[in-house]
Amino acid sequence: PAIAVIVPAAGIGKRMQAERPKQYLVLHNKTILEHSLARLQQVPTLSKIWLALAEDDPYFADINFDQSQIVTTKGGTERMHSVLNALQQIEPYKYPWVLVHDAARPVVRQADIELLIERCITTGDGGVLACRVRDTMKRGELTVAHTVSREHLWHALTPQLFPTALLKAALEDAIQAGVYVTDEASAMEWAGHPVLLVEGHSDNIKITQPTDLALAAFYLEQLI
Ligand code: C5P
Numbered sequence: 001p002a003i004a005v006i007v008p009a010a011g012i013g014k015r016m017q018a019e020r021p022k023q024y025l026v027l028h029n030k031t032i033l034e035h036s037l038a039r040l041q042q043v044p045t046l047s048k049i050w051l052a053l054a055e056d057d058p059y060f061a062d063i064n065f066d067q068s069q070i071v072t073t074k075g076g077t078e079r080m081h082s083v084l085n086a087l088q089q090i091e092p093y094k095y096p097w098v099l100v101h102d103a104a105r106p107v108v109r110q111a112d113i114e115l116l117i118e119r120c121i122t123t124g125d126g127g128v129l130a131c132r133v134r135d136t137m138k139r140g141e142l143t144v145a146h147t148v149s150r151e152h153l154w155h156a157l158t159p160q161l162f163p164t165a166l167l168k169a170a171l172e173d174a175i176q177a178g179v180y181v182t183d184e185a186s187a188m189e190w191a192g193h194p195v196l197l198v199e200g201h202s203d204n205i206k207i208t209q210p211t212d213l214a215l216a217a218f219y220l221e222q223l224i
Contacts, residue, residue: 001121004095004164005046008082009033009103010054010075015208022207023103024059027217028224032207034065035106035220040159041069042110045117046099050089052082080181084171092164097121100184101159104207107219108159112200116161119198126162127196128185129204130154154197157204160184166193 013022023033030038040046052075053060060072073089075082083100090098097120101108112129120127133153138144160183167184170191174181181187185195203219205212 001096002094003046003097003099003117003161004090005040005049006052006083006086006090006098006100007033007036007040007049007103008052008075008079008086008100010052010057010082011079011104012054013104013208016210018210020059021054025207025213027106027213028220031059031063032106032216033060033103034063036101036103036108037065037070039106039108039110040099040101040113043113043117046113048095050086051103052076052086078180079183080171080175080187083184084168084175087164087168087171090164092168095164097161098164098167099159099161102206105158105204106207107216107223108157108204109201109223112198112204113159116159116198116200119196120161123196124163125194125196126160126166126185126188127198128160128183129157129200130197131157131200131202131204134202155202156183156185157200157206158183162188162193166191 009023016022024031049070050073051070052073054075073086076085116129133150137148137150139148170187174187188195
């Protein structure tokens with residue numbers, strides 16, 4: 001089945017404290033956004049990408065790469081709005097599945113994307129790339145309220161892949177109900193749909209803080 005791709009890239013990246021949004025910072029001569037798009041475009045089954053950009057984005061126009069398979073859409077106030085705006089442009093009968101990948105994750109491996117696609121399409125359920133938590137986990141603020149067993153804890157990464165019509169309905173209903181979600185899987189879980197955990201790699205980091213840049217540059221060298 002055909003898979004549409006959505007790349008939310010409309011965030012301002014406040015925690016990065018950089019002069020421009022993190023997806024436009026440069027690693028190895030390319031913006032983080034270009035790395036992320038190139039990783040997705042390596043997968044033969046992913047042909048068309050809907051890219052959500054901030055309305056006043058002054059950076060995208062300066063990027064020089066093949067945009068023939070890219071449709072730009074309007075970003076929203078939160079990530080969930082950016083993804084839903086893009087989903088409004090995608091016909092579920094033409095693209096029964098939709099894969100969402102953060103612009104800020106330039107180190108995702110082709111094999112992991114393919115594993116996610118294979119698992120979801122063979123089971124018919126949506127799923128997320130995830131990796132197991134390795135530290136001891138504490139809940140609390142100034143002091144520990146309690147230690148959370150890490151046995152069944154995972155970091156949710158992207159990409160995340162879902163049946164298009166179900167994800168659209170889940171995000172619409174979540175927004176309508178005033179539920180705030182930080183990834184697409186949360187909206188699907190909230191709507192009562194199963195979400196598969198597909199084990200990926202912990203180097204698939206989301207660039208968030210200044211120290212993540214050097215790390216991502218190193219990881220990219222290992223992959224190239
Ligand atoms: O801020 P955070 O790291 O969670 O953002 C994850 C992804 O969502 C980033 O690629 C960011 O550009 C995107 N985003 C968006 N629209 C927003 C906020 C974030 O497309 N309103």
